[in-house]
Amino acid sequence: xxxKTGLKREPLTDAQLLMSITIVIFILMYLxxxxxxxxxxxxxxxxxxxxxxxxxxxxxxxxxxxxxxGAGIDISVGAVTSLVVMSCVLYLNGGxxxxxxxxxxxxxxxxxxxxHGFLISYxxxxxxxxxxxxxxxxxxxxxxxxxxxxxxxxxxxxALRDVKIEINALxxxxxxxxxxxxxxxLGVVVALLCVVVIFILLKYVRLGRNIYAIGGNxxxxxxxxxNVKRTRFISYVISGLLSxxxxxxxxMHTGAGNxxxxxxxxxxxxxxxxxxxxxLTGGVGNVLGTFFGTxxxxxxxxxxxxxxxxxxxxxxxxxxxxxxxxxLLQSVVLNKRSKSKK
Amino acid sequence: xxxxxxxxxxxxxxxxxxxxxxIALLVIFNLIRDPSFFxxxxxxxxxxxxxxxxxxxSIINGASELAVLAMGMTLVTxxCGGQDISVGAAAAIAGSxxxxxxxxxxxxxxxxxxxxxxxxxxxxxLFGTFNGTLVAVFKIQPMIATLILYTCGRSIAYWIxxxxxxTISSPIISAIGSFIPGIPIPTPVLIVVAxxxxxxxxxxxxxxxxxxxxxxxxxxxxxxxxxxxxxxxxLSFIILGVCVAVSGSIGVSRLGLINHETLLLDIEMDTxxxxxxxxxxxxGGKFKISGSIIGAYVIQMLTIxxxxxxxSSTDVKAYKAIVIILLVVIGSPVVKEKFGKFVSxxxxxxxxxxxxxxx
Numbered sequence: 001x002x003x004k005t006g007l008k009r010e011p012l013t014d015a016q017l018l019m020s021i022t023i024v025i026f027i028l029m030y031l032x033x034x035x036x037x038x039x040x041x042x043x044x045x046x047x048x049x050x051x052x053x054x055x056x057x058x059x060x061x062x063x064x065x066x067x068x069x070g071a072g073i074d075i076s077v078g079a080v081t082s083l084v085v086m087s088c089v090l091y092l093n094g095g096x097x098x099x100x101x102x103x104x105x106x107x108x109x110x111x112x113x114x115x116h117g118f119l120i121s122y123x124x125x126x127x128x129x130x131x132x133x134x135x136x137x138x139x140x141x142x143x144x145x146x147x148x149x150x151x152x153x154x155x156x157x158x159a160l161r162d163v164k165i166e167i168n169a170l171x172x173x174x175x176x177x178x179x180x181x182x183x184x185x186l187g188v189v190v191a192l193l194c195v196v197v198i199f200i201l202l203k204y205v206r207l208g209r210n211i212y213a214i215g216g217n218x219x220x221x222x223x224x225x226x227n228v229k230r231t232r233f234i235s236y237v238i239s240g241l242l243s244x245x246x247x248x249x250x251x252m253h254t255g256a257g258n259x260x261x262x263x264x265x266x267x268x269x270x271x272x273x274x275x276x277x278x279x280l281t282g283g284v285g286n287v288l289g290t291f292f293g294t295x296x297x298x299x300x301x302x303x304x305x306x307x308x309x310x311x312x313x314x315x316x317x318x319x320x321x322x323x324x325x326x327x328l329l330q331s332v333v334l335n336k337r338s339k340s341k342k
Numbered sequence: 343x344x345x346x347x348x349x350x351x352x353x354x355x356x357x358x359x360x361x362x363x364x365i366a367l368l369v370i371f372n373l374i375r376d377p378s379f380f381x382x383x384x385x386x387x388x389x390x391x392x393x394x395x396x397x398x399x400s401i402i403n404g405a406s407e408l409a410v411l412a413m414g415m416t417l418v419t420x421x422c423g424g425q426d427i428s429v430g431a432a433a434a435i436a437g438s439x440x441x442x443x444x445x446x447x448x449x450x451x452x453x454x455x456x457x458x459x460x461x462x463x464x465x466x467x468l469f470g471t472f473n474g475t476l477v478a479v480f481k482i483q484p485m486i487a488t489l490i491l492y493t494c495g496r497s498i499a500y501w502i503x504x505x506x507x508x509t510i511s512s513p514i515i516s517a518i519g520s521f522i523p524g525i526p527i528p529t530p531v532l533i534v535v536a537x538x539x540x541x542x543x544x545x546x547x548x549x550x551x552x553x554x555x556x557x558x559x560x561x562x563x564x565x566x567x568x569x570x571x572x573x574x575x576x577l578s579f580i581i582l583g584v585c586v587a588v589s590g591s592i593g594v595s596r597l598g599l600i601n602h603e604t605l606l607l608d609i610e611m612d613t614x615x616x617x618x619x620x621x622x623x624x625x626g627g628k629f630k631i632s633g634s635i636i637g638a639y640v641i642q643m644l645t646i647x648x649x650x651x652x653x654s655s656t657d658v659k660a661y662k663a664i665v666i667i668l669l670v671v672i673g674s675p676v677v678k679e680k681f682g683k684f685v686s687x688x689x690x691x692x693x694x695x696x697x698x699x700x701x
Contacts, residue, residue, distance in 0.1 A: 073485075119667070123674040126624050128425070130670070132611055133663040140660025147656060259656070271489060280483045311505065313497035320494025324476075327487065331480040 014337070018277025018330055019289030025326075026296045033299065037306050044170040048184050050298045055187035056081060056250040057265060058294050061272040062198045063242030065290045068273055069202070070235040071215040071282025072120065072127040076134035077243045078265030080112050082258075083138040084247025086145045089257035092154040101157070105248040106241060112138065113240015117233035127236075135266070142259050149258040152251070161252050165189070187249035194242065198287045211235050216283030271319075272297055275326045297322075357621030357628070360673040361636040364619060368643050372650075379650065387521060394526045397646055405642035406530035407433075407589035407606060410537055412616040412634040414578075414585030419617050420558045421578040422477050423626030424484030429586055430609045431495020432469050434602045436462040436590035438502040441510055441600040450512040463587040469495075470583025471576065478575035492610070499602035509599040519595030530592050534635075537588065541631055554578060558626035612641055619669060 033041045040046045051058075060077040067074045087108060088101045096104075112134055119130045152158065164183045171181035202208035210231045213221040222228050250262060274280070275296050276289030297319065304318045372379040382396040411429050418426050443458035444450055469491060476487035518529055525532075545551040556564040557571040565571050593606050618624055619640055620633030644665055648658045671677055 119671070119674075123671060123676050125670045125674050126618065128614065128624060129618050129666070132615065133666040133670070135663075136611075136659040136666070137663035140657050140663060143654075143656035144660060267489065267492060270486075271493065274486055274489070280486050311501075313501045313505075316497040317494045317501070320490045320497075323493060324490045327476070327482055327490065328480060331482050335481070 014279075014334060015277055015284045015286040015289065017333065017337075018284070019286045019292070021329065021333070022276055022289055022292045022296060022326070026292050026299065029296065029299055029303070033303050033306075037303065039306055041302075041306070043172050045172070045180070045182050046302070048170075048182050048188070050295060050302065051188045051191070052183075052185045052253065054294055054298055055185065055191040055253065056246040056262070057268055057272065058191040058291060059194050059242050059246040059249060060265060061269040061276075061290045061294055062194050062287050063239035063246075064266075064269045065273045065276070065278050065285050065287050066198065066202070066211060066235050067127075067239045068270075068278045068280055069215045069282060069285040070211045070232055071218070071280075072232065072235065073270075073280065074116065074131045074134075074236065074239045075128070075266045075270075076112060076116065076131040076138060077239065077246070077269055078262045078267075079135040079138035079142070080109060080240065080243035081247040081250055081265060082261040082263075083142045083145075084108050084244055085251045085254070085261050086142045086150065086257040086259070088248065088251055089150045089152050090145060092152050092157050093150065096154075098154075098156050098160060102248060105244045105251075107244070109240045109242070109244020109247065110237065111240070112243065113237035116240060117236030120236060121229045121232035139259075142261075146257065147259060149256055151256045158255070160186070161255050185253060187252045190245065190249055194245065195287055195291050198238075202287060207231065207234060212283055214282075215285075268297065271323055274330075275323070277330065279330075357630055358633050358636070360621050360669060361619055361633050361640055363672070364640045364669050365636060365643065368640065368647060372647055376650070379647075384526065391521055391523050392526055393521050393528075397650065399528065401639065401643045401646050402531055403528040404646070405638045406528075406534045407592050408609060408612055408616060408642065409534045409635050409638040410585050410589040410592070411582075411609060411613045412620070412638045413537060413541055413631050414582030415613045415617050416620070416622055416629050416631050416634040417554060417578040418484065418582050419614075419622055419624060420626055420629035421554045421575050422484045423558060423624075424477070425610075425614045425617070425624065426473060426488045426579070426582055427485055427610045427614075428469075428473065428488040428491035428495055429582070429589075429613055430606045431492050431499070432466055432583070432586045433590035433593060433606045433609070434496050434499035434600075435469065435502065436466040436587040437594040437600045437605050438499040438602060439465045440587075440591050440594055441508055442502055444510050444512075444515075445508055450510070450514060452514055455514050455518070459587065459591055462591055463584055466587035466590070467580050467583035470579040470581075470586070474576040474579030477579065478572045496602050499600075499605075503600060503602060507599055507601045510594075511598055515595045515598060519592065519598065530596070533588065533592060537585070538631070538635065545631075550577075555628055559628070613638075615666065616641055619666075621673070 030041070040049075060081060064074055064077060084105045088105050091101050091104055092098075116127075116130055116134055119125050120127045152161075163186050165186070165188075166181040166183055168181045171179055174180050202211065210221070210226045213224065213226055214228050214231050218228055221231075251257070254261070272293035273285065273290050274293070276286065276291070276293030278285030278290060300319055300322050301315055304315050309315075309318075369380075380396070380398050382394055382398050384392050385395040387393050411433075415426060415429065418424075440458045440462040443461045444454065447454075473484070473488050473491060476482045476490075477484050480487075517523070518533075520528060522529055553564075553569055553574050556567070556569060557574045561571045564574075589606065589609075594600050597605075614624070616637035617634045619637035620630065620635070622629045622633060641662075644662060645658060648661050649655070653661060
């Protein structure tokens with residue numbers, strides 16, 4: 001598979017290795033949960049719940065993975081998601097239609113992406129600072145729009161929100177004898193679609209290959225005739241657009257806008273990408289890994305809750321510990337590999 | 343004349359150009375908006391002491407924690423080429439330890455405050471060592487390594503407090519947080535000055551500055567020259583740990599309570615911003631601590647200016663973002679180059695050949 005792309009062989013295999021580690025650990029962890037904790041973990045609905053709750057996180061993580069592969073960072077994603085939710089909710093309540101709200105969501109995301117991309121790639125400002133400013137701006141704008149939580153009262157949207165895809169084959173019979181089919185929200189379909197599209201983009205489209213190239217080594221990418229600035233610009237635009245989509249999906253899940261929506265989402269997205277095997281130094285990463293990274297992160301939280309550690313601090317302490325474990329594992333594995341190659 | 347101006351734009355003030363311009367712009371803006379903004383007066387506070395009061399004082403006082411953290415962060419940035427995003431969480435832990443030790447018995451004496459501070463220092467340094475080990479020994483990028491503590495730090499602080507937000511009240515604590523009786527200058531400001539002097543002395547009498555810069559510019563070259571780059575990186579994180587303990591203790595003393603959720607909230611972002619506004623390259627290498635300190639005051643002055651313009655505290659972020667973008671656009675190498683060319687063209691049409699040298 002890698003023979004055709006001999007030049008980029010090394011980073012790709014690293015990404016695949018890191019991704020397979022994540023997938024194996026995810027499966028092992030889930031099996032262990034099924035064996036020892038039982039309860040909800042035995043039903044397929046548990047997986048669908050995890051997907052339903054995290055559809056928007058999966059989408060922003062995909063965007064972040066692209067940016068990180070291009071050796072950048074975008075910490076504005078959570079805030080943009082929150083801004084999109086708030087503005088769409090206000091737009092819908094103000095008499096807007098659904099089509100318009102989707103355009104608004106995409107427009108806001110795109111606008112942030114374009115501004116970030118322009119400032120970072122053409123004015124050569126450090127990505128952290130630019131997207132930090134973007135984050136501040138989006139959070140500030142959200143509270144300027146409304147400090148109080150807003151609920152969507154649009155009927156068409158409520159209908160759209162309540163659409164659930166029911167899968168009978170994965171359902172189960174509840175204790176009271178009723179048959180409950182597995183339920184999946186529309187947002188999950190969008191999220192999975194995003195993962196697939198970006199997977200194809202990164203693997204088979206020239207733009208995706210270029211993003212790997214500029215992340216791996218900007219200088220050699222330039223020598224190969226890749227338009228580094230434009231590629232970097234586009235990577236931020238994609239990330240912005242995905243934040244917009246994520247905002248809409250988030251709204252479809254919660255149905256309300258709140259200034260504290262998606263708080264800390266950027267860090268969760270970064271953590272997902274890292275667990276999935278994306279390196280912040282660029283050039284290494286895989287969007288499928290990111291998907292499993294998100295799932296791993298969620299499974300840890302679920303396990304902590306179901307194993308009875310109810311004190312509020314355990315969830316994030318365990319997440320931190322797990323993150324530490326993954327980061328160390330990756331570092332050790334990569335160091336070992338680079339040594340054995342020499 | 344032409345050469346002089348050209349020199350200024352191509353780094354006559356060095357990396358201090360941006361922070362100095364920023365602070366000058368803010369001062370001019372405020373003077374136009376409201377000339378009495380900078381008036382400083384003496385007033386009596388609740389304890390009956392004569393103290394300095396005014397916007398200028400609240401700017402300098404309010405930026406204390408930020409300035410202390412920015413000093414440490416500058417070192418970490420310079421040595422490791424990355425930033426520590428866990429300082430807020432670590433400060434919450436340090437503050438919790440500080441309060442925990444103070445709470446062991448009801449009476450609070452000066453010695454006990456010192457002991458509490460030392461304990462907070464040790465804990466913060468331990469966490470700094472943890473981050474530093476990940477970065478220096480395991481070669482993980484600082485932002486990712488510190489993401490761990492960022493994720494769980496505030497929960498650890500919560501755990502130390504046992505799920506509560508204990509308060510402390512003592513004349514010594516309020517003296518640290520606000521004013522020492524008889525001295526009209528806020529104590530946190532004095533602490534910042536003391537810290538700055540300590541840094542200056544350390545840089546003067548040791549080669550830490552040079553070593554840090556060489557590790558940051560090229561780690562492997564530094565290693566080949568016999569510099570222990572692992573140790574220098576670790577040391578920078580430990581020094582940041584001390585800064586974290588100091589600012590955590592100031593923050594706790596200011597409020598008289600420890601709230602793990604809100605103590606120095608989002609300060610990591612502001613700290614990194616202060617370092618960047620200070621003209622330091624976030625990719626490591628050359629650094630100026632003075633720049634970062636000015637950067638911290640720029641941020642605080644911006645915040646207070648916005649408050650004075652009746653912007654609500656939740657909306658401040660949006661305006662701050664616009665100013666940050668303006669500042670970094672002005673400081674951007676591309677814009678500088680274009681602007682420099684433009685200025686030179688206006689001043690001297692003939693010296694086109696030398697323009698390329700002007701960055």
